[in-house]
Amino acid sequence: MKYRSYLILILILLLAAFLRLYRLPEMAPFDYDQAWAANFAYRIIHEYPIQFIGQGLSVEGLFMGPIGFYLLTPFYLLTNLHPLGGSIGAVFFGLLIIASYFFVGKELISKEAGLVAAFIRTITYLEISNDLNPAPLTISELLVIWLWWAFYKYWHGQKKALILIAIILGLFTSMHPVHLPFYLVVPIFLIAKRSWPGFKNILLSVIGFFIAISPLLIFQFLHNFLEAKRFIDLFTKPSGEPKTIANLIHWAQFNLEEISRVLTIDIAHKEYIGLLVLIIFSILVWKRVGFWKDKFHASVSILVIAIFLIYYGLLLPKNVTEYYFLALRVLVILYVGASLSLLIMKKNYITTTLLGLILIYLTIVNFSSLQKEWDNPSKVSLYHKDFIVSEIIKRQPQNQVFYVSYISNLGWNFGFDYLFKYYGKIPQTIEAKPPIYTTVIPKSLSAGSLDIVSGNIGLILPK
Numbered sequence: 001m002k003y004r005s006y007l008i009l010i011l012i013l014l015l016a017a018f019l020r021l022y023r024l025p026e027m028a029p030f031d032y033d034q035a036w037a038a039n040f041a042y043r044i045i046h047e048y049p050i051q052f053i054g055q056g057l058s059v060e061g062l063f064m065g066p067i068g069f070y071l072l073t074p075f076y077l078l079t080n081l082h083p084l085g086g087s088i089g090a091v092f093f094g095l096l097i098i099a100s101y102f103f104v105g106k107e108l109i110s111k112e113a114g115l116v117a118a119f120i121r122t123i124t125y126l127e128i129s130n131d132l133n134p135a136p137l138t139i140s141e142l143l144v145i146w147l148w149w150a151f152y153k154y155w156h157g158q159k160k161a162l163i164l165i166a167i168i169l170g171l172f173t174s175m176h177p178v179h180l181p182f183y184l185v186v187p188i189f190l191i192a193k194r195s196w197p198g199f200k201n202i203l204l205s206v207i208g209f210f211i212a213i214s215p216l217l218i219f220q221f222l223h224n225f226l227e228a229k230r231f232i233d234l235f236t237k238p239s240g241e242p243k244t245i246a247n248l249i250h251w252a253q254f255n256l257e258e259i260s261r262v263l264t265i266d267i268a269h270k271e272y273i274g275l276l277v278l279i280i281f282s283i284l285v286w287k288r289v290g291f292w293k294d295k296f297h298a299s300v301s302i303l304v305i306a307i308f309l310i311y312y313g314l315l316l317p318k319n320v321t322e323y324y325f326l327a328l329r330v331l332v333i334l335y336v337g338a339s340l341s342l343l344i345m346k347k348n349y350i351t352t353t354l355l356g357l358i359l360i361y362l363t364i365v366n367f368s369s370l371q372k373e374w375d376n377p378s379k380v381s382l383y384h385k386d387f388i389v390s391e392i393i394k395r396q397p398q399n400q401v402f403y404v405s406y407i408s409n410l411g412w413n414f415g416f417d418y419l420f421k422y423y424g425k426i427p428q429t430i431e432a433k434p435p436i437y438t439t440v441i442p443k444s445l446s447a448g449s450l451d452i453v454s455g456n457i458g459l460i461l462p463k
Contacts, residue, residue, distance in 0.1 A: 005106070005111040005112075005114075005115060008115055009115065009118065012098065012102075012118050012122050013095055013099065013122075015122055015123075016094070016095055016098050017091070017095060019128055019370065020091045020094060020128055020131050022374075023374060024088070025084055025087075025382055025383035025386070026374075026381050026382075026384075026455075027132055027373065027374070027381060028087035028383070029381060030083055030381065030385055030414075031414045032411065032414040032415075034086060034087075034134055034382075034415065035414050035415045035418045036055050037055075037072055037134045038076065038083045038086055038134075038418050038422075039418055040054065040055075040069040040073070041076035041077075041081060041085075041086070042076075042081055042421070042422075044070070044073050045073075045077070045081065051069075052065075052219035053066055053216065054066040054174060055069075055136075058318075062177070062227055062231060063219070063227060064136065064173065064174055064175065064176055064177070065173045065174030065175075065213070065215050066174060066215050067171060067174035067212075068137075068139055068140070068174050068175050069136060071089075071139060072089045072139075075089030076089070082422060083386075083415070083418065083419070083422070084382065087133075090131055090133055090135075090138055090139075091131055093142060094130070097141050097142050098118050098122055099118070100142055100146065101114060101117040101118040101333065101334065101337070102118040104146065104334070105117045105338060108149065108152050108291070108297075108338075109290075109291040109338045110338075110345065112341040113291070116337040116338070116340050116355075117334050117338060117341075118337075119337070120262075120263070120336065120359075121333050123363050123366045123367070124262055125264050125373075127262075128370060136174060136176060139175060140175035140178070140179060140326070141329075141330060143168050143175065144179065144330045145334075147168045147182065148330070148334070150162075150164040151296075151300055152296055154189075154193070154195075154197075157195075159197040159198055160201055162201050163208050164208075166206065166208045167209065167211075167212050169182060169209060169212075170209040170210070170213040173212075173216055174212075174216075178320075178325075178327070179326075180311075181307045181311040182304075184307050185303060185307050188303060188307070189300065192299075192303070234317055234318060235317060242317075243313065243314050243316075243317070248309060248313035250313070251309055251312055251313045251325070252313070254322065254325070255274070255305070255325055256270075256274030256275060258325065259277050259332055259336070260273040260274065263362055264365050264366045264369055266365070277336065280339065281298075281335070284339060285297075285298045289342060290342045290345060291342075301331055304328070304331065308328055340355055340358060340359075341355075343355040378455060379455045379456060380441055380455060380456045380457055382415070383454075383455070384455035385415050387454040387455075387457075388416075388439060388457050388459050389416060389423065390423070391452050391459060392404065392425075392437050392459070393420075395461070396435075401428050401433065402427055402437065403429075403435070403436045404416070404436070404438075405432065405436055405437070406439050407441075408439070408440070408441040409441065413439065413441055416439065436462055437459060438460035439458070439459055440457065440458035440459070440460065441458075442456045446458065446460065
């Protein structure tokens with residue numbers, strides 16, 4: 001049937017929407033990053049509609065651009081600026097990402113490859129969790145997928161693809177600096193390809209890049225290029241111990257284990273799964289099986305993996321965390337899905353059955369993890385924070401001053417300030433005068449004194 005693949009894609013997207021929207025308020029996080037996104041939307045609507053920067057980064061003086069937060073703002077408006085709107089927006093972009101795996105996989109490899117990759121991205125517990133997080137970093141996966149499409153098109157002679165590559169590089173600055181290694185990948189890619197894009201394409205690419213990065217450039221100009229100077233200082237005035245080959249080995253092992261984490265295969269030595277996948281990929285490339293006949297897939301993948309490992313393992317003076325390798329996770333999903341799709345391409349009953357069993361297994365183990373999360377009675381999610389704030393609000397007379405104290409582990413009490421602002425009743429912050437409401441997170445910190453409990457949050461009412 002001519003449109004069968006699109007019908008299957010629709011079914012995949014319906015499954016993806018269900019897995020992400022089911023009990024969304026209880027599953028959605030609302031901590032520092034999510035509260036920052038909500039406050040950005042609030043400022044856009046009520047205070048300053050034009051913002052040139054987004055959230056500050058862990059290095060003082062560095063900021064990401066605002067475009068990612070602007071993309072989320074319309075979804076906050078859907079819920080009248082309630083934080084749930086941000087999570088709805090995150091789910092929307094998650095569905096776009098899943099659809100993009102299909103369309104890019106179809107263009108680069110085959111419809112079957114796109115469908116298998118989209119299905120894996122749909123049922124993976126790790127990705128479902130990410131799709132509930134309203135943050136530009138999660139949206140940036142969409143850019144990485146289409147950057148890969150642009151690389152492929154340029155590799156095969158479509159020089160105009162350089163324009164899209166440049167625009168995406170500019171947009172990365174508004175998502176998170178995790179994708180900065182692509183700034184090294186692109187020139188090496190162009191040199192290795194030895195294909196001149198032409199003056200017109202270069203000019204349009206430069207214009208597109210500067211348009212995408214323009215909010216940060218304006219901010220730089222207005223603040224004497226503070227951020228540029230701080231970024232240069234990272235490399236010219238490094239602090240801490242210099243990185244060694246041990247850092248490179250650490251991140252290489254982490255990315256080998258990432259394959260198991262993405263697929264939710266829980267074994268003692270996760271790197272063994274990664275080694276097995278690499279061996280299988282090497283055999284497929286050596287034997288030139290299916291889409292692996294095209295040198296693009298192996299060559300550019302190796303280039304990107306090597307640059308990311310070298311940049312974060314050796315070159316960048318700052319220590320990073322796991323999510324800085326998000327781009328490599330995209331390659332895992334795309335090429336594991338594409339390689340599995342070769343089992344269908346053989347038109348063999350046994351290999352097709354084997355693929356079906358693999359996908360069923362992955363669905364079961366990921367659904368099991370998701371079910372545990374749904375049944376978890378000790379969550380500290382948006383729903384539970386909203387419930388506690390609502391309990392305080394309904395007990396407070398309209399014009400009475402009140403105070404809220406927190407007994408919490410470090411970093412567990414983020415998000416409450418925004419909820420009080422949203423409901424129009426902001427607690428006193430200068431002097432702790434009665435009535436005093438005490439929020440306890442986790443509730444075990446003061447289990448015997450709690451009057452109200454929601455999830456892993458407790459509330460002690462004024463005496």
